Amino acid sequence: MPMSDPMLPQVVRVLRRRRELPEVWTLEIEPASDAAADAPNFEPGQFNMLTAFGVGEVPISYSGDPQRSQRWVHTIRAVGAVSTALTRLRAGDVLGVRGPFGSAWPLAAAEGRDVLVVAGGLGLAPLRPAIYRLLAQRRRYGRVTLLYGTRSPDDILFRRELERWRRRLDVDVQVTVDHAVGDWHGHVGVVPALIARADFDPARTSALVCGPEVMMRFTLAALRTAGVAETAIHLSMERNMKCAVGLCGHCQFGPTLVCRDGAVYRSDLLAPYLPIREL
Amino acid sequence: MNPPADADVSPAVLTVDGFQCLIDELQRRGYRVIGPTVADGAIVYDDLASVDALPRGVGDAQDAGRYRLTRRDDEALFGYAVGPHSWKRFLNPPRLKLWSSRREGDGVRVEPAPEPRQPLAFIGVRGCELRAIAIQDRVFLGGRYVDRPYDVRRRGAFIVAVSCGTAGGTCFCTSMGSGPRAQGDFDLALTEIVDAGEHHFVVEVGSDAGREIMAQLPSRDATSADCRQAERIVAATAASMGRSLPAEGVRELLLDNLDHPRWDQVAERCLSCANCTMVCPTCFCSSVEDSSDLASEETARERRWDSCFTTDFAYLHGGSVRATTRARYRQWMTHKLATWIDQFGSSGCVGCGRCITWCPVGIDITEEVRAIAAAPARTGGSDHADGHAQD
Incomplete structure (x- = not known):
């Protein structure tokens, strides 16, 4: 009985490509052939390894709706050779996929509680599947708040969707930018500053945080100040990753392997290590 | 490797000629036999054709930032400590193709890399190296995902361990509990005895595969004196180690x-x-x-x-x-x-x-x-x- 090889990518096709921002693209791809077709086949917070054949492989979080199992959605910023090659794929092109890998946002554990989603920059992408599920199962949760910060109004990811969510009466959506330009009339400043103004009950709030590491450190401090328990805060870490299955050693963060123990962590498990520089 | 099924596997004594028979028997059974040999002024691990390729009479002098081969005043085959190589280079090769892909029409076909056909036999695995293999087993085989290249190489490997008769200048296996006695997952474990014109190996059997091979070799049962002599050699090695790490904390x-x-x-x-x-x-x-x-x-x-x-x-x-x-x-x-x-x-x-x-x-x-x-x-x-x- 041949054992499956976790390093072997499956070949799938691009279904659709959409430009989000000047260097950010969303790819909709076929799910891996061994994934369930008619049931959720990944958990919000998980990621895939995507291969541009002949170029390389990178970890990319799911950014789509977990209820839509017929397509896997990934939002990619073109920064290096592999991510650039991936963002140049068109509908019908092939790519390699391994996954899903990694831990998930604790959405079941958050039922009955207020949920505070804090995202910075492209960190909104790994949180979007969680937002879809929160909204799809809105009655199971208390107050739902989304705080999103980005550099400038031109860098706002998923802008139309944010506007749509903002029109709902059962979600509080706040967007802030570091640098206001033109006709921006919204918040200006860093996203942790929005936490003090948000309406949630710290004693029964679950916080989901994803963004640049410095943003997450300050968010963590603001959440602590607000009185949210360390064990109710989850954050998604990012490290260089080559294998995604705990065998290559690249994604170590302190005693953990991000691919195996994360990328979504309960913050009390990371708290001793987050302040250590260059860990 | 399974422990031998019946307990009747008392230690045996193998001569140097018998050692050649061991290599021959492993090769006859299709193993790629790998062991220590001298290259570029160091003990390295490479394919072994015969017992003559082993570093006979070679010792080493090691210290922080220093490694030199020396000439021993005996004909010991394993009279040195570990060199720059370790067995990981065979279980997890330094460069390894994982897969290739080929464009077919408007699609792509991914082909896994071919796997080695020949099982590996390692000659001269030290106690610390048995521990190292056990540690890599946990990394590559013990988690949710199994590393296939490691698994296919490791599963069929035959391990001939050797207890150390000399401590290297930088060794601290005693404090780590991994040596100098070969203990753990081996098929055969040898202690080399070179003393007053005597030159032979006391052999401990660690698996059914080891017992099968031993049955094909010219050997005699070890006496209690043989075993005591082997124990004394290992104890002397343990006592001569200059470095240590704390066991706890x-x-x-x-x-x-x-x-x-x-x-x-x-x-x-x-x-x-x-x-x-x-x-x-x-x-x-x-x-x-x-x-x-x-x-x-x-x-x-x-x-x-x-x-x-x-x-x-x-x-x-x-x-x-x-x-x-x-x-x-x-x-x-x-x-x-x-x-x-x-x-x-x-x-x-x-x-x-x-x-x-x-x-x-x-x-x-x-x-x-x-x-x-x-x-x-x-x-x-x-x-x-x-x-x-x-x-």
Whole structure:
């Protein structure tokens, strides 16, 4: 009985490509052939390894709706050779996929509680599947708040969707930018500053945080100040990753392997290590 | 490897000629026989055609940053400590093709790389190396995902262990509990006896496969005197070891001292050359490289050993997470001695001393631990460390 090889990518096709921002693209791809077709086949917070054949492989979080199992959605910023090659794929092109890998946002554990989603920059992408599920199962949760910060109004990811969510009466959506330009009339400043103004009950709030590491450190401090328990805060870490299955050693963060123990962590498990520089 | 089914496997004595029969028998059974031999002024592991390829009468002198072969005044076949090679280069080769792909029409077909047909037989695996293999077994085979290339090589491997009759200049296996006696998962374990014109091996059988092979070799039952002599040799080796690491508390010590000034001090000496990670028998980190022909018709992914001492290792968004040598040395040492325990259930160090010998500036991991232990300060990681200790 041949054992499956976790390093072997499956070949799938691009279904659709959409430009989000000047260097950010969303790819909709076929799910891996061994994934369930008619049931959720990944958990919000998980990621895939995507291969541009002949170029390389990178970890990319799911950014789509977990209820839509017929397509896997990934939002990619073109920064290096592999991510650039991936963002140049068109509908019908092939790519390699391994996954899903990694831990998930604790959405079941958050039922009955207020949920505070804090995202910075492209960190909104790994949180979007969680937002879809929160909204799809809105009655199971208390107050739902989304705080999103980005550099400038031109860098706002998923802008139309944010506007749509903002029109709902059962979600509080706040967007802030570091640098206001033109006709921006919204918040200006860093996203942790929005936490003090948000309406949630710290004693029964679950916080989901994803963004640049410095943003997450300050968010963590603001959440602590607000009185949210360390064990109710989850954050998604990012490290260089080559294998995604705990065998290559690249994604170590302190005693953990991000691919195996994360990328979504309960913050009390990371708290001793987050302040250590260059860990 | 399964332990022998019946308990009637008393130790045997094998002569040097009998040792040649062992190599012959392994080859006859289709094994690729690999063992120590001399190349480029060092003991390395390579294919062995006969007992004559073993480093007969060769010893070594090792110290921090120093390695020299010496001439012994006897004809011992295993009279040296471990060299720069370890068995990981055969179980997890330094460069390994994982798969290739070929364009077919408007699609792509991925083909797994071919697997080796020949099972491996390792001759001369030391106690520390048995421990190292067991540690890599936990990394590659013990988690949720099994590493297939390692698994196919490891599963059929036949292991002839050798207890050490001489301690190397940088060895500290006694303090790590991994040697100098060969113990653990072996098929046969030998202790070499070279004494007053006598030259033979006391052989302990560790598996059914080992017993089957032994049954084909010219040997006699070991007497209690033979066994006592073997024990004395191993005890003398254990007693002559100059270095040690504390058996307990190193994990907590290091995680509580992640900002200790000693890291700055060692960073001034460390060249970040990665030698320690290449020679370490447990360091397993790897990277992958994709390649393609000019037309992108055929592509391949190759895995190669990597090291946490390179700046690329922790590259993220335009820079390395560990830009300084201080951070990279700290990552290596805390991983080896501390966080390895969190990740894989044991220390990543076996006490073989290779990282000390092959460090071009002679950094000594045991000395670095002692320096931090001499002036510890609680600077970080402590909450988690304490919490974990109570689990």
